[in-house]
Structure formats: C-alpha cells, structure tokens
Amino acid sequence: MTSRGGWTDQRDGEPDALLSALGSKYSAEILCAAETPKSAQALSDDIEIPIATCYRRIEELVDAGLLECEGRTLSKEGRRTNIYRRTLDEIEVDFSADRPQFSQKRRTAAKNQLQDSSRD
Numbered sequence: 001m002t003s004r005g006g007w008t009d010q011r012d013g014e015p016d017a018l019l020s021a022l023g024s025k026y027s028a029e030i031l032c033a034a035e036t037p038k039s040a041q042a043l044s045d046d047i048e049i050p051i052a053t054c055y056r057r058i059e060e061l062v063d064a065g066l067l068e069c070e071g072r073t074l075s076k077e078g079r080r081t082n083i084y085r086r087t088l089d090e091i092e093v094d095f096s097a098d099r100p101q102f103s104q105k106r107r108t109a110a111k112n113q114l115q116d117s118s119r120d
Helices: 015-023 027-033 040-047 051-063 109-119
Strands: 002-004 007-010 067-074 080-086 088-094 101-106
Touching (some): 027 051
Antiparallel strands (some): 088 101
C-alpha cells in the first residue's frame, strides 16, 4: 500500500469483494447517504429501498471495508440499533494491470468530528 496526496493505493487485498460490493444495486446510494452516521432504517428510508435489501448491501459494504459500524443507539421503539458511516470519500479503480488496483481517499476521524459538530 502506498500513499499519494491523501490517496492510498491498495495493490493487494481482495479486489473481487470490493468490486462486487460496489457493483451491487443501491450500494453507491448507501455510501452517499452514509456520509453522516445513520441507522439501516434511516438509510433505507433515505434512498427508498426495502429494509431487507438495505441490510444485505450494508453487510456487503462492511465486509468490503467501505462502510463501518460507528456504534449503537436506541431506536424510537427502544431497540439497540447499529449506526453506520462510510469509510472513504473517493475511490479510483485502475483496470490497466492484470488485476484491478484501487486508490482510496479515506475519511479521517478529524473530518468526521468536524462534520458531526457542524450538524449540532
């Protein structure tokens, strides 16, 4: 893995899982909506998809390292609910080699804190 101007080049790892997660229907919409911490229900409501589909995409995105569980909160109904946020802001895919190579611009904790404090 190398770094260039805020971008991290990932030459190893599992490109198939990443491409599969990105290629699934609604994955890009979930990643866009998860700029701020949200529950699966909030993501489902925001992009108007069935909750079961949303949970499947969330699992794929978490497994691929594109989304992470930031913690848990209580829902309006009093249930413990996971809160998710995307782990990156940008991704590039290079298909010019034998295997796809990815460059990612990861989100920093500082950026998350700034964004969260601006919502308060």
